[in-house]
Amino acid sequence: MINKLKDLDFRITPQRLAVLKILAESTGYPSVEDVFKQVEHNFPTTSLATIYKTVNLLKEIGEVVELDFSEVGNRYDGNRPYPHPHLICTKCKTIMDSDVGNLEDLSKELASKTGYEILNHRLDFFGICPHCQRSAKRS
Amino acid sequence: MINKLKDLDFRITPQRLAVLKILAESTGYPSVEDVFKQVEHNFPTTSLATIYKTVNLLKEIGEVVELDFSEVGNRYDGNRPYPHPHLICTKCKTIMDSDVGNLEDLSKELASKTGYEILNHRLDFFGICPHCQRSAKRS
DNA sequence: GTCGTTAAAAATAATCGTTATTTATAAATA
């Protein structure tokens, strides 16, 4: 990931390293604000705009995928930067990866039916997680 | 749809009727701005906030679904207000319905595996439509 | 149909996430 930046002649700065590290290691789906708070810890003078720019840079070179949820805002994943299904709890807003069947076959079928060149897809399931189901019953 | 509003004791205003009509009849995926422009035609004094409020009202009572695309902004569908896959051309931004396989089985599988209560899902394919593929070759 | 009540519309201001701009800093290379 660092090498990819170098190869493309982007400079390796501490701020970029910090953002990159957080996105690559996090198993969750941090927002820009989340990343900002973590980076701020080590680099207190960091500006929010820098996080935006770095995240967008990583997005453009394909090392990070952006997921926009109207309910919870934009989230980023540098850990598995390729299409895969998600499972979102609409109560506690937790986002999980889900490993149910892949859609390559469906993509190909769609491509041949419609003539579209399919480049990407996105599959999300929304529901209530077991924990929130229990909370609801108690209240 | 009008009856649903009446039943819930919402007033039937010309502006609401206009928004409702557009969303129920449009086969595409209009944005708030699109709806506004069309309503403005018949009701030149209409305020944009009214469109926002009406669309959100319809969304809340389940007569319209909101689709947020980071590339093309929020779009609304009052024609088929239930989950179904979409096919989006990333060049010309056209949004189509696609009728490839349904995901009920997958939903159920996921529910029993994870304990989540699945309420909704969303499946979108992104690609280049045949028309835009031809344009690209020409240019 | 008229009146009175009150929800909804209009007009406008405010908010929030994101992006653009300007100036200052520091990474890369010689």
Added chain:
DNA sequence: TATTTATAAATAACGATTATTTTTAACGAC
């Protein structure tokens, strides 16, 4: 170490959406 130049910092600007206040008109009772 000095020079060049991309990047960071700070701040302003922007655009989509929402909140606020005032005005209008939908609905129900008479």
